[in-house]
Amino acid sequence: MTDTWINQVFCEDALAGLARIPDGSIDLILTDPPYNLGKDYGNASDQQTVDEYLRWTEQWIDAALPKLKPNGSLYIFLTWRFSPEIFVMLKKRMTMMNEIIWDRRVPSMGGSVRSFSSVHDTIGFFVRRKDYYFDLDSVRIPYDAETKKARSRSIFIGAKWLEVGYNPKDLWSVSRLHREHPERADHPTQKPLEIIERMVKASCPPDGVVLDLFMGSGTTAMAAKRCGRNFVGFELNPDYCAIIAERLAMADAPPPPEKKKPVPRAKRSLINS
Numbered sequence: 001m002t003d004t005w006i007n008q009v010f011c012e013d014a015l016a017g018l019a020r021i022p023d024g025s026i027d028l029i030l031t032d033p034p035y036n037l038g039k040d041y042g043n044a045s046d047q048q049t050v051d052e053y054l055r056w057t058e059q060w061i062d063a064a065l066p067k068l069k070p071n072g073s074l075y076i077f078l079t080w081r082f083s084p085e086i087f088v089m090l091k092k093r094m095t096m097m098n099e100i101i102w103d104r105r106v107p108s109m110g111g112s113v114r115s116f117s118s119v120h121d122t123i124g125f126f127v128r129r130k131d132y133y134f135d136l137d138s139v140r141i142p143y144d145a146e147t148k149k150a151r152s153r154s155i156f157i158g159a160k161w162l163e164v165g166y167n168p169k170d171l172w173s174v175s176r177l178h179r180e181h182p183e184r185a186d187h188p189t190q191k192p193l194e195i196i197e198r199m200v201k202a203s204c205p206p207d208g209v210v211l212d213l214f215m216g217s218g219t220t221a222m223a224a225k226r227c228g229r230n231f232v233g234f235e236l237n238p239d240y241c242a243i244i245a246e247r248l249a250m251a252d253a254p255p256p257p258e259k260k261k262p263v264p265r266a267k268r269s270l271i272n273s
């Protein structure tokens with residue numbers, strides 16, 4: 001593709017930047033906006049009044065949706081705080097297919113004493129039309145050997161579902177990224193590639209384009225690249241833009257040469273003799 005906006009993350013306000021993207025050119029909007037929980041992203045986007053936040057959300061939704069192809073989809077990360085209001089906004093404009101619960105696998109330690117500790121994010125999956133793109137086979141989870149063995153009776157032989165694996169369902173238990181995790185960048189709410197790649201594979205055709213209005217550390221761009229899709233997006237904070245550029249450059253770099261295993265002492269003397 002030769003378009004100047006493809007495979008770019010623009011370091012600017014998403015609302016202004018959307019004008020760069022032609023209407024009807026995006027296969028998948030996959031976005032993780034500020035949740036308005038008071039986080040410091042180096043801007044005030046997560047520290048708005050409730051009214052401001054919901055008005056702003058409706059504004060970017062209305063600016064982004066015309067960019068989608070008719071058979072396109074949208075995933076949005078939220079939490080219980082504002083998912084009810086924002087899902088209603090989206091349901092007026094699209095068809096809701098799933099509410100996916102991301103169980104962040106938070107260990108049981110202390111936490112709230114006047115309510116139950118919240119350990120999940122809420123993800124909405126929306127489509128425009130009945131013939132939306134969806135490739136379940138690309139994200140099926142293989143059955144383990146034990147399950148396959150338990151289903152080895154003749155009635156199961158040749159059962160396609162046993163061979164192709166199971167539907168990931170709508171409860172995704174994937175650990176959040178710890179400080180020590182090799183994937184971890186310096187961003188407070190970075191999402192794991194495992195989750196984003198599942199959405200990209202299922203809902204964006206190969207060579208299609210994924211739009212993320214709020215790139216953060218660039219996880220959506222990385223996932224698109226690793227899955228052979230194109231991306232476009234925006235990020236306000238220049239420090240995060242630098243992280244995105246670094247991550248994308250690393251994805252382009254050839255893998256480091258494999259370290260040679262040290263030769264055991266006994267063998268070494270044989271080689272030398």
Ligand SMILES: C[S@@+](CC[C@H](N)C(=O)[O-])C[C@H]1O[C@@H](n2cnc3c(N)ncnc32)[C@H](O)[C@@H]1O
Pocket residue numbers: 012013014015032033034035041042043045187189190191192213214215216217218219220234235236237240
């Ligand atoms: C929840 S984080 C995204 C994290 C990302 N999914 C990741 O894995 O790293 C939201 C990001 O939106 C950015 N942001 C907030 N308002 C913005 C705007 N108007 N335009 C572009 N980016 C914005 C913030 O700076 C923040 O990095």
